[in-house]
Amino acid sequence: MRFDPKLVRGDVPLLNRVINGRPITYLDSGASSLTPRPVIEAMDRYYQHHHANVHRGVYQTANEATAIYEGAREATARFLNAPGGSPEIVFTKNATESFNLLARSWGATFLGPGDVVLVSEMEHHANIVPWFQLRETHGVEVRFIPVGDDFRLDLSRVEEAMAGVKLVSVTAMSNVLGTINPVRALADLAHAHGALIAIDGAQSVAHLRTDLVDLDVDFLAFSAHKMLGPTGLGVFWAREELLRAMPPFLGGGGMIKDVSTDGFTPATGPSKFEAGTPPIAQAAGFAAALRYLDGLGMDNVAAHEHDLTVDALTRLATTFDGRVRVIGPDNGVERGGVISLDVEGVHPHDVAQVLDQFGVCVRPGHHCAKPLMKRFGLAATARASFGPYSLTSDTDVLLEALTHAVEMFA
Amino acid sequence: MRFDPKLVRGDVPLLNRVINGRPITYLDSGASSLTPRPVIEAMDRYYQHHHANVHRGVYQTANEATAIYEGAREATARFLNAPGGSPEIVFTKNATESFNLLARSWGATFLGPGDVVLVSEMEHHANIVPWFQLRETHGVEVRFIPVGDDFRLDLSRVEEAMAGVKLVSVTAMSNVLGTINPVRALADLAHAHGALIAIDGAQSVAHLRTDLVDLDVDFLAFSAHKMLGPTGLGVFWAREELLRAMPPFLGGGGMIKDVSTDGFTPATGPSKFEAGTPPIAQAAGFAAALRYLDGLGMDNVAAHEHDLTVDALTRLATTFDGRVRVIGPDNGVERGGVISLDVEGVHPHDVAQVLDQFGVCVRPGHHCAKPLMKRFGLAATARASFGPYSLTSDTDVLLEALTHAVEMFA
Amino acid sequence: MANLDDLYREIILDHYRSPRNRGELAPPAHRTEGFNPLCGDEIVLYALVENGVLLDIKLTGHGCSISQSSSSLMSAAVKGKSLDDVRETIATFKALMTTPEHTPGDDEQAVSDANLRRLGELAALAGVVKFPVRIKCATLAWNTLAQALDEIDA
Amino acid sequence: MANLDDLYREIILDHYRSPRNRGELAPPAHRTEGFNPLCGDEIVLYALVENGVLLDIKLTGHGCSISQSSSSLMSAAVKGKSLDDVRETIATFKALMTTPEHTPGDDEQAVSDANLRRLGELAALAGVVKFPVRIKCATLAWNTLAQALDEIDA
Ligand SMILES: Cc1ncc(COP(=O)(O)O)c(C=O)c1O
Numbered sequence A, B: 001m002r003f004d005p006k007l008v009r010g011d012v013p014l015l016n017r018v019i020n021g022r023p024i025t026y027l028d029s030g031a032s033s034l035t036p037r038p039v040i041e042a043m044d045r046y047y048q049h050h051h052a053n054v055h056r057g058v059y060q061t062a063n064e065a066t067a068i069y070e071g072a073r074e075a076t077a078r079f080l081n082a083p084g085g086s087p088e089i090v091f092t093k094n095a096t097e098s099f100n101l102l103a104r105s106w107g108a109t110f111l112g113p114g115d116v117v118l119v120s121e122m123e124h125h126a127n128i129v130p131w132f133q134l135r136e137t138h139g140v141e142v143r144f145i146p147v148g149d150d151f152r153l154d155l156s157r158v159e160e161a162m163a164g165v166k167l168v169s170v171t172a173m174s175n176v177l178g179t180i181n182p183v184r185a186l187a188d189l190a191h192a193h194g195a196l197i198a199i200d201g202a203q204s205v206a207h208l209r210t211d212l213v214d215l216d217v218d219f220l221a222f223s224a225h226k227m228l229g230p231t232g233l234g235v236f237w238a239r240e241e242l243l244r245a246m247p248p249f250l251g252g253g254g255m256i257k258d259v260s261t262d263g264f265t266p267a268t269g270p271s272k273f274e275a276g277t278p279p280i281a282q283a284a285g286f287a288a289a290l291r292y293l294d295g296l297g298m299d300n301v302a303a304h305e306h307d308l309t310v311d312a313l314t315r316l317a318t319t320f321d322g323r324v325r326v327i328g329p330d331n332g333v334e335r336g337g338v339i340s341l342d343v344e345g346v347h348p349h350d351v352a353q354v355l356d357q358f359g360v361c362v363r364p365g366h367h368c369a370k371p372l373m374k375r376f377g378l379a380a381t382a383r384a385s386f387g388p389y390s391l392t393s394d395t396d397v398l399l400e401a402l403t404h405a406v407e408m409f410a
Numbered sequence C, D: 001m002a003n004l005d006d007l008y009r010e011i012i013l014d015h016y017r018s019p020r021n022r023g024e025l026a027p028p029a030h031r032t033e034g035f036n037p038l039c040g041d042e043i044v045l046y047a048l049v050e051n052g053v054l055l056d057i058k059l060t061g062h063g064c065s066i067s068q069s070s071s072s073l074m075s076a077a078v079k080g081k082s083l084d085d086v087r088e089t090i091a092t093f094k095a096l097m098t099t100p101e102h103t104p105g106d107d108e109q110a111v112s113d114a115n116l117r118r119l120g121e122l123a124a125l126a127g128v129v130k131f132p133v134r135i136k137c138a139t140l141a142w143n144t145l146a147q148a149l150d151e152i153d154a
């Protein structure tokens, strides 16, 4: 059963903000989601009652903190239906660190000159720059799957680009276009060519149901702060046998089995990749966010945001006489609730500035996807994006403010 | 003027916990400090009113979040008296990441075969393992300054170990022994030999006043969670000219100036080292922790903990007839409030277990300092450590519980 | 509360829609690029200096209304002036762009009314300081011009 | 509430103070190392197997009272037994160490009373399950023994 987004709204304190005399219209969930009260409270409870450093403690609060932290790992594994369970879940600081872990541990060990990492033109910099860095240190080739004029990846273009590819690394949902990529088909294609596949789930995990058994991918990266969770926590998932074969990434406490003045031996399990004191309170908050999303049901979240998107795309197409162009798939194509706008004669920066006057929060810029921007001959877009707490009335205010922007610069 | 630790206690909700029927006696601040209410509230306020992704935003809450995040950077620079101000402050996820950044960016660029990194036998694994990793990838030598039987570094031993040394990397305060190392003298010595010096401030910054202008060091690493701040935030400080010469560490959004399908150019300033969405809420909490510590005055914090330590060492020496040995400098030597215990016939794990029954939180183990443990022929110690909220009555309960442990295993 | 009209004055919108001195200059004109990595605004500035006078200036590039109008307004204000005058105008404009928080006090305004008058049309950009994130947009062209003059000097 | 006396039974403290079967065995005895990276406990186990019987077992190493007494109790319980019996004892003990949360239900106890009786002195370690972090201490010797048997088999 669909949830009532008004009730979700009531759980999000920030939605009580009044901006420039108007109630806030938050349309930037693609950059970061707003935080529901139960998530904030879980972190407060942690600091007020259970905080201690994890692992190796014997006293009660240390055990509680460890149970909270490891419990979040288990909750994450369940949320993703990870085939190997919680030992496959590594906590990082954000999706970006997860990609760097992938490139520097797996990539630096198993790839070299002549090997190709195949990304797409619609990738976020987090899934591009680490591969360029690996190219510098290890001589791999970074190849780009082109994005079609329909804002989608053409599987036949992927197929023909597969020579020498050891890893396909693509986003499940574009943070600029809203395009949803066919992850399972890409996984089958990669595997058929003897390659592995990594998925950027920063957008998709927050807005669609993710089932790792169904998707049959090998690596996944995403961030808590885009899915109602706190800042400062990311997830890296990999099949257990891959994790086992990967050397450690960062070095320090917690990731070792032994250290002497001669050298060290790494720990086993996810700890191998979690050097230093981990984001414990953030794990507590993230577990609460997963509980919250489970309560809504990810299928319901997806359906709710889909309805909002269909409505917004329809109204954008009819309201502005073609002066507002959507950079991304139109209705009729499966897509996420990210809507990038190109307003004729008004720079995205100015669009966002005028919208701010109406309390509308949209993000102008390249959205850390400069190759994609270049592909479509744009320097920037103004991007509106939905979350579980969004309503069609948010779209009303967006259209009102956009109308003002268009008139002002006419 | 000295603060009233009872008032600090009133600010720390976790100190209301009752453990096994007794009020909690928290003596594990060396592992992680307890969190005062103003710090928790600053993060709540952030999530409730100001949360948005930082940078590139135009709308109001994005500007507020950016101002909060950059404000924390400025507060950190002031707290440390950083000579170059906030552009020298890089936020990481913990002290461990800070050391990895140092090793992989500066180390991997400026060090090679024949170059020596000089650490000490009393280092935390965070300041050992990254150098072993650099040895593997770049062939540097890792050399250890021995720790004397007085639990201190002998400067003459440092002097004689300086051949080929490009970096001295030592802790300002040992997390096992409590030893305070002569940072300024070490800095002068390193510089006299044309080497740079990095300081592990994980313990010292939390318990002593840190003045980077006076210390004249080149790099500093520490964590927020040990100084009343949240988990998930670390600091890396380096002189501005060094930061400028260092290549980026992790790759992704936020750390670039430009990206195309051909390559990328890194950003300038601290952003170069902050790939991905940073720990924004944690920065808000950390700024509140710095304000709180400033309110107490770091000299007062140091004096308070010094008094507690002198008292505890005196009573430990007289209570147990030599059955409880302190692994660290005795009274009369400048030292921090970290007291490692070796109880005759009782394994540290058992000590901590018995103490837990009295609500006393101490940490058993190698404290991520295995080379130091080996140096003193120990597998582990039971460590008690003080914070600004500690009282002599905590020591009372510690001694009561220790007496029980000693009797039980007699 | 900062008002949109403070930012988007009619003069600014006019210069945005019809930028002055747009285009390129062939060598010996000096070419300098300016870039704002935060929002992606780009400017290419061509300056022809002879005998201590900025004989001609042209700009291309793309960006928001503030960065584009500021470069247009700038070009109109500095073209044909002596380098000393140009440098003084740059300094005055940059003082205008100092955020109010940094102003010492009410009676020590960063920019005196006399200076404001001297800025002429440029004063239309004064409202930008109420929108601190946009200051970088307004100063991009000016920093690029300052850099160009330094390079020509060197 | 878990009570300290549940953990530190007199038998446990006795085996900790006076460990049985401490020492080394020369080859052909099999040598296996066990290590608990979390608390640093180490065990070296020597097992002499002939004709399907664990003729002799000795242990060295260091660790807390639970890990040390558990290895001492284990050595006394398995020495001289057939490998089948040893394997059964290992299985019974590991079932005893299953945390209560994982027990299917009250009427399906992980370890029956009959089994508990069969464990004899080993039953003194039953209280460890109330202190979940200590379970790894109690099972270290047992996992090492299981590994040793696997290695001997292979
Ligand atoms: C001296 C010292 N260095 C480094 C660290 C590592 O800090 P973190 O775990 O926060 O990265 C610690 C704390 O465990 C420490 O005490």
Ligand SMILES: Cc1ncc(COP(=O)(O)O)c(C=O)c1O
Binding pocket: A030, A031, A094, A095, A096, A097, A124, A126, A127, A171, A173, A174, A175, A200, A202, A203, A223, A368, B253, B275, B276, B277, B278
């Ligand atoms: C598709 C995509 N990938 C990666 C990222 C990077 O996430 P983070 O900044 O949390 O590391 C983002 C968000 O900015 C994103 O939208």
